[in-house]
Amino acid sequence: FSTLKQFFANIDDHQMDWLRLFILMLSIQWVLYTIKDLIGWPQQWADDINFFTSFIDVGIIYFLSFKGLRQDAILQNELANASPHEPKEPDGKTQQKYAKSALSDEDSERILGKLHKALETDALYNDSMLSLRSLSDHTKISTNYISQVINQKLNCNFFDFVNKFRIEAAMKQLTNKERKIPVLEIAHNVGFNSKSTFNTAFKRHTGLTPTEYRKQH
Known part of the structure; x- marks a missing residue:
């Protein structure tokens, strides 16, 4: 999840927790099929129950496809709007990674001040959906520079910041x-x-x- 932490301030919705619901749906299906195999359905209910189980089968397939594609789209959108060379985690080579950056120390301090204002004064941290992209839109600072300043000046990722x-x-x-x-x-x-x-x-x-x-x- 290190890459997610570079782009999102809350990664709960971007992890695979939705698989728990998927597993629950499969469990319900397993119980229904087990009952059917062991004792069968009452004749008057058989058609309705068979239709219901088939409906759940199709629902599971669509659910899995939708959630998987949606999660990938969310992450890809953030990645597409940021530099492909942004670091995954700050480490001892941070200074070397930004050695060729056009961002001066003075500019870095100015950007850091704007970021602190956005978080402290404007209280953007209250937004559970806050991302690197939305912070960039709010401050009018590129995602590249925000990421660089956070990594270089504070030695942490966006999530921890x-x-x-x-x-x-x-x-x-x-x-x-x-x-x-x-x-x-x-x-x-x-x-x-x-x-x-x-x-x-x-x-x-x-x-x-x-x-x-x-x-x-």
Whole structure:
């Protein structure tokens, strides 16, 4: 998922979680066919049930095709709008990779300032669908330069860059003494799609789970 993290601030919808639903549909089919083989259907229901199982068969095929093509289209759209040479992960060779870049240190600092404004002041991190492309559209800065500045100046990828702001916003809500907001609600407030992803990101940044952090503060 390292490539996804270069382009998306929330990769939940771009992973293969939809396969769980596909597996569930297959399981239902398996149960129906097992019942049919073991005890058969009542004669008065046979035609209707056979039609239903055939309908599910076709539905599964269309579902799998649609989801697979849709996910590929989403990722390919982001990749097509970015440089094919953008790094997959920041590492010790980052400076060397950008050695021939026309972007000066002064320009990099200016871009970094705009990115911080977009995330801090404009609170774009609240958008769970935020991507490198949408941030580029908002700031009027090319995806190439955004990616370069984040990798080169901050030594992280787009995913971690955005999540840093989300976690900082979540920390403020977790320590709100006037209103104890549920953890799941906080996760959604700051742009995460699921509690599990929020917990993982929060612990990665703070060393504590959201609940542990709240207890200590």
